[in-house]
Amino acid sequence: MSAERVHHARHEINVAAPASVVYGIVSDAVTWPLYFPPNVHVEQLESDGQRERLRMWATANGRTTSWTSRRELDPEARRIEFRQEQSAAPVKSMGGTWIVEPRGAAASRLVLLHDFTVAGDSADDVAWVERATDTNSRAELGSLKKLAERWTRLGDLALSFEDSVRVDGPAEPVYEFLYRVRDWPDLVPHVSRLDVVEDESGVQVMSMDTRTADGSTHTTESVRVCFPHAGRIVYKQTVTPALMSAHIGEWQVVPDVSGVTVTSHHGVVLREENIPRVLGEGAGVAEARSYVREALGRNSTATLNLAKEYAEKYTEGATRSEISQIKLN
Secondary structure, eight states: OOOOOOEEEEEEEEESSOHHHHHHHHHOGGGHHHHOTTEEEEEEEEEOSSEEEEEEEEEETTEEEEEEEEEEEETTTTEEEEEEEEOOTTEEEEEEEEEEEEOSTTOEEEEEEEEEEEGGGOHHHHHHHHHHHHHHHHHHHHHHHHHHTTGGGHHHHEEEEEEEEEESSOHHHHHHHHHOGGGHHHHOTTEEEEEEEEEETTEEEEEEEEEOTTSOEEEEEEEEEEEGGGTEEEEEEEEOOTTEEEEEEEEEEEEETTEEEEEEEEEEEEOGGGHHHHHOTTOOHHHHHHHHHHHHHHHHHHHHHHHHHHHHHHHTTOOHHHHHTSOOO
C-alpha cells in the first residue's frame, strides 16, 4: 500500500497590532476557547515553558472532535511549531507552524501553515479535512485580528468570575445533577427547553432556551466536555446571547471531609457593538459588565442551589425516581 500524500494549507492575515500582542494570544493556547470560535476546551497536560503537550477539543464541520498535540514555542522568533501526536479520524497526521512577522511597531502579519495526511487518502475525506482546516483557520485568524486590534481595551471587554455553594452531602449526586442536563427543564425553573445529544460519551452538544428576568427567552447552543472522575464539566457556548461574543464556563465539584463545594466559573468577551441595542443608548462597557455578571451569576447560582437541594434530598434517603418527581424551587 502506498503512503498517503501530504497535503498543505496556508492562511495569513494582516493585523494592526504589535507582533508581541499577536504572539501572546497564539502562545497561550489554554485561553483559545474564549478567543477562537472553533475551540471548545484546551487542557495543558505538560509544559516546561518552551515545549508543551495539549489535549484539545474543537468543532470541525459541525462535529466536535479532540486530539492531543505537542508544541514548541520560540518567543524570540515568534514561531510556534505544532504536531498532533494523536489525531481524530479521518486525519492520520497533522502539524504546522504559527509565524508572527512584525510590520513596524504597531502592525504584524500572522501566517498559519498546516500539513496533514488522511488515512486511505480518499477524495471525500481529504475534502472534509481541507474544508475543516480552511473554515477553522479563517475563523481563528479573523477572531484574533479583531481581538488583537483592540488589545488596549481587551481588559475591559473580557471578564471572568465565579459563584460557589456549599453542599452538606456527597459529590456524586451533585455531579449527577449537573451532568443530566436533559432533566433540567423539569428541575430548573429558568430552563424552558433543552435538547442534548451525546454521541460520544462525555461530550454533550446542547441547545437551551433560558427565561430571563424580564420574562423573555433567549436560545443558546453549547458543547460540554465532562470529566466525571475529576468532578468537572467544561463548556463553550457556540451560539451566545447578543451581548456576548464568547462565553465559556466550568462546573467544578470539590469534596472535602465534611461535604462539597460546587463552583460555577464563567469567562466572557463582550460584544461591544450590541451594547446600545441591548441596554439602551448611553449604556457602555461598564454597564454591560455589570449586567452580564448579574444575569449569569443569578442563573448559575440558582442552578448551584438546585444541585445542593437535589444532593441533600438524596443524602436524606430519597431515591432518584422520587427526586425526579420533585419540582425543585
